[in-house]
Amino acid sequence: MTLQSRPPIGPVVLEIDDIHTYYGNIHALQGVSMNVREHEIVTLLGSNGAGKSTTLRTISGILRPRTGSVTLRGKRIDNVAAHDIVRMGVCQSPEGRHVFPRLTVDENLDMGAFIHSDAQVADDRNRVLTLFPRLRERLKQRAGTLSGGEQQMLAIARAMMGRPTVLLLDEPSMGLSPLLTDVIFDAIKEINATGVTVVVVEQNAQLALSIADRGYVMQTGRIVLTDSAAALTQNETVRKAYLGEG
């Protein structure tokens, strides 16, 4: 696989400022702030239940923060409907894939392109099928009958059909073999090289840090650490907690 040269890191495109998100009475996000620059890959690390998925769901507008703000290219989006946030260029491949099980692979891709109806959709489709050739062989198959890895590819491909400028990936390696994980992460690098800004939530911290520019570490609803990926890889706490050392 030939890696294209990456476009240069630009200004901040996504800014999250002190958001508090609740599930009923459960105070899941307790003042999360982070920012993402154009063309970056930023990873969000943290143990189970830290609030990583909640953060992504709040960015996408599936959840509303009770206080705090989410800003996309200078525009507040924390009050924008989820389906309109997609139109603003933020697409998500959610945790657990959430493909539409009784639609075919092809129909799932159609839904990914729901907001577009121009001729470019056919090119996009070709592009994601080149990225994940396995999906091409299974276009007419119901998504619910795909293997976990194939569903993960479909979830990412489907998100790409929305032509994101910011792509949110929630645990893209979950439940995958090391080999498939490599395939997925190569694809993420390639997607990023085409100019897409990526936020990736991962349990596999080593892998995430290996492709990321910067990282944030979450613990019980708060950001406890942020640094460049290289520095985080060397960080004592991170090594102990997430890189399986100590």
Place this chain on the structure above:
Amino acid sequence: MAGFEFLLQQLVTGIANGMLITLIAIGYTLVYGIIEMINFAHGDVFMLGAFSALTFLQLVGAQAVRRVRNVDQAPSPETYLWLVLAMILAMVFCAALNVMIERFAYRRLRRGGRMAPLISAIGVSFMLQNVGLYWKGASPVNFPRFIPQIDLVKEIGIDSFVRFTTKDLFVIVVTVPLVIALTVFIQRTKLGKAMRATAQDRDAAQLMGIDINRTIALTFLLGGALAGAAGLVSGLYNNTANFQMGFSYGLNSFTAAVLGGIGNLNGAMLGGVFIGVLAALSDGYIDPRWTPVVIFGTLNLVLILRPTGILGQESAERA
């Protein structure tokens, strides 16, 4: 009448009625499929569809009605025009009504668990029945005999006791294309796929940029339009309408949807024709008074053997 011909006759009646039931059952099943709610007011929307078509035909078609008094006579060309207009009116009226019901009586309750919208639907059902009562009174009203009752079997020169009349043909000619059009819409178009996507995973659908509220409204619109068409067809087929017809037809249609597997479009069609034929066979071979027992007995039996209905998915798989 020979045994075989009698059977054939019951089948003709059963299929015609079954197609009507199917049109209404689709409204139950589409709505259930997308928000897992039984829209108890759906049968009454159908009833108001019949009433709106009737009012229209009485207003504008008075002369046309007079001209087709003789029921064995082919209708005049304008009659067809009035019928098409009445059909469009009933469909638009019921579609709009159903969308408004969803907007004002169900949408806000969607987050409040399953019970709240259900109770609201029962309330809406009572309201619509009372609107019907006020509109056309308590006793059954006659529907004009726009469709002549010519026996096509005799017409083509076959000597048989079986009657397949222009009325039966009318029901099939109207309902079958509607059901096919709906199926094509849901299977092939982008909005149809969005409806299925929303039914399967609402959060994921939002992440595709699908407006959930609009998609649900679209579902009510389609179900309402079919109920409106069914209202007109039923009025012209049975030549009568009353404010309680929504309850009886609604019950049969709901049963058909559950029997076929609620939430499943093919299930509604299968269940509709099945219930129609079953009712006709029971009417003919047992006794019309026993027909409800036969229908609900069969429903019980099917649900005991297959709790999800004939074509229904496991609820875990549906989620």
